[in-house]
Every structure is written in structure tokens, then in C-alpha cells.
Amino acid sequence: MKNLVFLLFGLVILFACNNPKNSANDDTGSNLRTELPENFYKRLEGTIAGKRVVMNLQKVNGDYDGNYFYEGSWLNLSTDTIIGKDSVVLSENSFYDYYFDKDAKQAHLHLKWTGNGFNGSWENGDKTKNFPVRLVEKYPAGSYEFSAGLYEDSTKAFADRTKSPVASISFEYLQARASDESGNWLNNQLKRISGITPGNVDREIGFKKIAEAYFSDYKKEIAEQQKSGPDRGFEEWMNYTNNSQQSISYNGNGFVVIDFLADAYTGGAHGNYSSTMFCLDVQHKKQMILSDVVKIDSNTLQKLLEKNLRKQYNIKPQDEINSVLFDNFLKPNKNFYFNDNGLAFMYNPYEVASYAQGQIVVFIPFNELKAYLVPAFAERIGVK
Structure with a gap:
């Protein structure tokens, strides 16, 4: 999730008309390659500022896109500057950053490929904070290449x-x-x-x-x-x-x-x-359908959605929800997803808000859903 919108609107017509091109992945060599291939997907584990993270990163036709999560919802990554065949600067943003300030200074990850992962640093938007990044490509049991x-x-x-x-x-x-x-x-x-x-x-x-x-x-x-x-x-x-x-x-x-x-x-x-x-x-x-993750009535889920919408989109207690959305409520939809930490609902442009507001994403931490999680799902995802 990729800055998803800007990535795709930035695509240009690269090839002559009626001349299709299929650019397949060329990452077929050893994990110890010191140059990154043109196309790849990598699952990475490690730390940013000492906090454990899991990152999904892919590169297609020279353009990077990805996300990572740690103690909360996802942070999205997109290409900022390609330094060479082994180094890149990625811009970091969330849906909430874009909503609150489209001109906000984005944090950046400065990454250098080591042959089996990335080392580098995380830097906040105004360059006043800098923390180390250590990532290793990993595919534990239950993950896929x-x-x-x-x-x-x-x-x-x-x-x-x-x-x-x-x-x-x-x-x-x-x-x-x-x-x-x-x-x-x-x-x-x-x-x-x-x-x-x-x-x-x-x-x-x-x-x-x-x-x-x-x-x-x-x-x-x-x-x-x-x-x-x-x-x-x-x-x-x-x-x-x-x-x-x-x-x-x-x-x-x-x-x-x-x-x-x-x-x-x-x-x-x-x-x-x-x-x-x-x-x-x-x-x-x-x-999967939602009932594979949680067994919860729609009214209770709606209350949790609206609670987290207010928190994540900074809607004050005295303000109505329709200060952000079309309506004064937010109902769950079928467009859900999850990570180790919680459940998210994706609302596309015009679904609950204007096109200018972009995608509305509401993340509900699993600690607010423990009573409703399907036991088999909770066990597999590691929620205790």
C-alpha cells in the first residue's frame, strides 16, 4: 500500500503502441547478491529504532513500493531516491498523514542492500531524529516467496x-x-x-x-x-x-x-x-470472510470502528463523524485485512468520503477484539 495513489498515477507509457512487454522477475540468484535486481518481492524482518518490524517490499521496473508494521497499523513506503543498484531512499507515509496534511514532511528510510537484507537509518521529516534500521530477508514457516x-x-x-x-x-x-x-x-x-x-x-x-x-x-x-x-x-x-x-x-x-x-x-x-x-x-x-476472523455483531463492530476513526482521524468528542465522512456513522464493509496486531477496514474514494480525502482506513487493535476473535485464527496469528 503503496503511497498507492501517486505510484500508479505516475506510470507512463514506456513502450511503442501495440508492442506488449512482459518484464518478469530476475531475482533468481543467491541471497548474497550485492546488487538488487530490477524486479523482486522481499519479506523482511528486523528493527527500526529498536522496535521489531515486518516489512513487505517489492520493486518493479525500478520503482519501489511496500509497507511495514510493528505495534500498530501499516506504514506505506514508496520510492524517493534511487542511489544505485544496492541503495535507495524510501518515503514513508500513512493514510492518516495524507488526510491531515498533504504537504507534511515525510519520514525517510535510507537503505543499503547487504546481500541478505538492508542496513540503514530512519529519519523523520524535519531531520531532527535519526534511528538505525536493520532488516533481514526471512520466510519462516507459514510465509511464502x-x-x-x-x-x-x-x-x-x-x-x-x-x-x-x-x-x-x-x-x-x-x-x-x-x-x-x-x-x-x-x-x-x-x-x-x-x-x-x-x-x-x-x-x-x-x-x-x-x-x-x-x-x-x-x-x-x-x-x-x-x-x-x-x-x-x-x-x-x-x-x-x-x-x-x-x-x-x-x-x-x-x-x-x-x-x-x-x-x-x-x-x-x-x-x-x-x-x-x-x-x-x-x-x-x-x-477468508470476516467471520473467519471475528464473531461479532454489526452494532458492536460499528462502535469500535467509529471509536478508532475518531482517534486516527483526530475527530474531537464534540464533533460529528460527518465532519470527515458523508454520513454521521461508519458501518463495517467486506473490504477488510489484518496483520499480527489488528484488523483494518478499507473504504475507497466516494464510498464514505469525497475523492479528495482519498482512501479511509480504520485500524482496530486486536486488544480491543480479543473477546470476539475466532479461537483458531487467534492461535495462528499469535494473539494471547
């Missing part, structure tokens, strides 16, 4: 014009490395999430079919616009985009949580985006 890659393609609206509106599409994807039962199941789920029929269908073939259908619809819309007469200015907004990204929010204890972020522009003042969270129980080969 993945490779990362990118497929992208584009087409012109008018093939005979040098300057023409363009439609582009991209898929940033993950692929489980293991070829055992768990790996095969995970890969089928990852294909399904991207819109590919599970099975032996190659990802590139699946992405190509989706792209062809998207381009066909685009050409039909162009034809319809031309029927209406002269240009009418539509060429100014016919540069359509359709991008998606799979990233990992949690990877452990036999669970994998995938954040599937999709953004598109189809004309108008701005595009739109949304995250769909997929909580996968690899151990039992199922996509």
Missing part, C-alpha cells in the same frame, strides 16, 4: 497519426515461487484476482486477452465519438489508462493478504482508483 513482474501494452486511437490519443494498460503482478500444492493454489488465486481464469493459462496470454478486449472497447468508443461530427475536443481527454497492481500487506502464519489496486482514467477531470483486499488462508485453501 514471490517474484514480481510487469506486463504493459498500448494502442493508438488513430493508427495513421504520429500524434494520436493512446489507451494504455498495465498489470503489476506477483507469482508464487513454490510449485507445490500451496504455491499452485496461490498462483491460481493471484491469476483470479487479476481477471485471468485459474489453471494452466500463462499469465502473459491472460493479460494479452484482457488488453485486447480493453483496446477493442476503446476503439468502439473512438468510432462512436467520430460519428457525432467534428472533434468537439474529445481528443484532449482520450488518453485512457487502465492500471492494476498486486502487492502484499501480510505474509505469515499460513495467511497471505493481497492488496489489488486498480486505477483508470476514461476522460473527465480525474481518474478513479480503488483497493480490494484479498485475505487468503493458504493453509486451508480458501479466501
Whole structure:
């Protein structure tokens, strides 16, 4: 969770029209490589400022994205400065930082690859505090290794014009490395999430079919616009985009949580985006529903959501919730996810608040949910 929005809106058309490219992961060598590959996913454990953290970090086409958590909700990471093939500066932000101050000075992680992890430092936004960072790549039992890659393609609206509106599409994807039962199941789920029929269908073939259908619809819309007469200015907004990204929010204890972020522009003042969270129980080969995590009535859960919304979005006791949201309440939805410390609910733009406010995420610590946690889930996640 990635700064998710800015990452995807920053994608540009890198390849010639109708010339698809599938950039697969090249991290196939020893863990002691001193240069980072172009594409990878890494699960890292260690400490930041002496606090234990778990970080999910991926790099695709030279761009970093990730998250880490320790005693609370997630902090999101995105590329700030690439220093070399083994060093990078990552910007750190949370949903709440963006909500309160879009111009806030972000903290940064200065990281250097050691061959099996990162060493470096954490620095706050005004550079008054600096703490050591020590991270090692680890995949304990119940966690899974993945490779990362990118497929992208584009087409012109008018093939005979040098300057023409363009439609582009991209898929940033993950692929489980293991070829055992768990790996095969995970890969089928990852294909399904991207819109590919599970099975032996190659990802590139699946992405190509989706792209062809998207381009066909685009050409039909162009034809319809031309029927209406002269240009009418539509060429100014016919540069359509359709991008998606799979990233990992949690990877452990036999669970994998995938954040599937999709953004598109189809004309108008701005595009739109949304995250769909997929909580996968690899151990039992199922996509989880909320009742697999908590057994709780909706009224009690709503009260906990509203309590934590107030705390995390700084809504004072005397203020109404609709000072932040459309309505004066916040109901639970099905777009949930979790880590070792708690349960979160994701609300996409326009779902409960305006587009300008971005995604609203509310995190409920497990210590507030202990009485309602499903015992088998609590045992696996390590909640006592």
C-alpha cells in the first residue's frame, strides 16, 4: 500500500503502441547478491529504532513500493531516491498523514542492500531524529516467496497519426515461487484476482486477452465519438489508462493478504482508483470472510470502528463523524485485512468520503477484539 495513489498515477507509457512487454522477475540468484535486481518481492524482518518490524517490499521496473508494521497499523513506503543498484531512499507515509496534511514532511528510510537484507537509518521529516534500521530477508514457516513482474501494452486511437490519443494498460503482478500444492493454489488465486481464469493459462496470454478486449472497447468508443461530427475536443481527454497492481500487506502464519489496486482514467477531470483486499488462508485453501476472523455483531463492530476513526482521524468528542465522512456513522464493509496486531477496514474514494480525502482506513487493535476473535485464527496469528 503503496503511497498507492501517486505510484500508479505516475506510470507512463514506456513502450511503442501495440508492442506488449512482459518484464518478469530476475531475482533468481543467491541471497548474497550485492546488487538488487530490477524486479523482486522481499519479506523482511528486523528493527527500526529498536522496535521489531515486518516489512513487505517489492520493486518493479525500478520503482519501489511496500509497507511495514510493528505495534500498530501499516506504514506505506514508496520510492524517493534511487542511489544505485544496492541503495535507495524510501518515503514513508500513512493514510492518516495524507488526510491531515498533504504537504507534511515525510519520514525517510535510507537503505543499503547487504546481500541478505538492508542496513540503514530512519529519519523523520524535519531531520531532527535519526534511528538505525536493520532488516533481514526471512520466510519462516507459514510465509511464502514471490517474484514480481510487469506486463504493459498500448494502442493508438488513430493508427495513421504520429500524434494520436493512446489507451494504455498495465498489470503489476506477483507469482508464487513454490510449485507445490500451496504455491499452485496461490498462483491460481493471484491469476483470479487479476481477471485471468485459474489453471494452466500463462499469465502473459491472460493479460494479452484482457488488453485486447480493453483496446477493442476503446476503439468502439473512438468510432462512436467520430460519428457525432467534428472533434468537439474529445481528443484532449482520450488518453485512457487502465492500471492494476498486486502487492502484499501480510505474509505469515499460513495467511497471505493481497492488496489489488486498480486505477483508470476514461476522460473527465480525474481518474478513479480503488483497493480490494484479498485475505487468503493458504493453509486451508480458501479466501477468508470476516467471520473467519471475528464473531461479532454489526452494532458492536460499528462502535469500535467509529471509536478508532475518531482517534486516527483526530475527530474531537464534540464533533460529528460527518465532519470527515458523508454520513454521521461508519458501518463495517467486506473490504477488510489484518496483520499480527489488528484488523483494518478499507473504504475507497466516494464510498464514505469525497475523492479528495482519498482512501479511509480504520485500524482496530486486536486488544480491543480479543473477546470476539475466532479461537483458531487467534492461535495462528499469535494473539494471547
